[in-house]
Amino acid sequence: MKASLHYGAALLMAGALLGCSSSEEGTSASFNVSIYPSKDLAKTFGHYPTFEADVLGARQEEVIRLSKYSPEKYFESGSSLRQYFDPVTYRFSDDNLRKVTFRSGTPEYKKLMGRSPEYLVVMVNLPLMGDPDSGADKKDDDKKSDDKLDPRKFIYKIPTGFFDDNPDLYLKIAGAGIVRTTEADAEDDLPEAPETAREPRSFEFRCVPGKSGKTPKPGDPFGNMECREIVPGSEPPDRP
Known part of the structure; x- marks a missing residue:
């Protein structure tokens, strides 16, 4: 009985220590976020536009606040909300279309997760295409754009359970x-x-008589041939 009590006390103490460590070091989740520009950008805009992608951490009440902001307002020059979140920013242009990775274990990752965020948010400052309300005579324009689910925002609930992936x-x-x-x-x-x-791939084969010495069967002229695939044009043509 005493052994069980001591074991239970040890577990409680370990849990308390882990809790203190977690609160001091921020969110302990560990994963990478890779961001890829796509060929669809050129199809949509007629070219590859210059744009930015922000990665930031937010708590539940901050996510609610972000949901009321359009990317246009968030990315405005001198935006106080953007300054508050102090995001990690990646820039893309027609001469910089490689993927980027917000990588676990880097100083930027530790800084963001050190704020103990509940959500990871990614935002891009691309124009919103195909918006049915983007025509003329829009009243309460900001309210309409802010209240909708904007596809230029990606919000991800960070797993927090001990056994969560x-x-x-x-x-x-x-x-x-x-x-x-x-x-x-x-x-x-x-x-x-x-x-x-x-x-579609082009195949070319080179065939030579086989070594078996068997006579080809009627209707099967290749029955005694050995064939292999070659790169088209890599070998001279057969002599007549």
């Missing part, structure tokens, strides 16, 4: 906004990703 995130920036996807899909849709893998 911390999956890496792969976010693709498309003309319609931010899309969570798989690594393979995001890599395949990068502007620099080759298209050749999707195109």
Whole structure:
């Protein structure tokens, strides 16, 4: 009985120590966030636009506050809300279309998670395409844009349970906004990703008589041939 009491007290003390450590060091979640520009940007805008992507941490009440802000207002020059969150910012342009990764264990990651955020938020300052309210004569324009679910905002609830997974995130920036996807899909849709893998392949074979000495059967002239694939044009043509 005494042993059980001592064991229980030890567990309580360990839990208290872990709780203190967690509150002092911030959120302990560990995962990477990769952000990919996509080929869809050029299809939507006619070119690859210059834009920024902010990664920030927020608590529940701060997420509610962010939901009332359009990206246009958030990204305004001198925005007090943007200064308050002090985000990690990545910049993209037509000559910088590589993926970026907000990586676990880096100083930027530790700084953001040190605020003990409940949510991870990614925002981009691209124009909102296909907005039905983007025409003329809009009254209460800010209210309309702020109250809608804006696809240029991505909000992710950070796992906090001891046994919760911390999956890496792969976010693709498309003309319609931010899309969570798989690594393979995001890599395949990068502007620099080759298209050749999707195109039909040409095959060329070189055949020579086999060593078996068997006579080809009627209707099967290749029955005694040994063939191998070659790169088209890599070998001279057969002599007549």
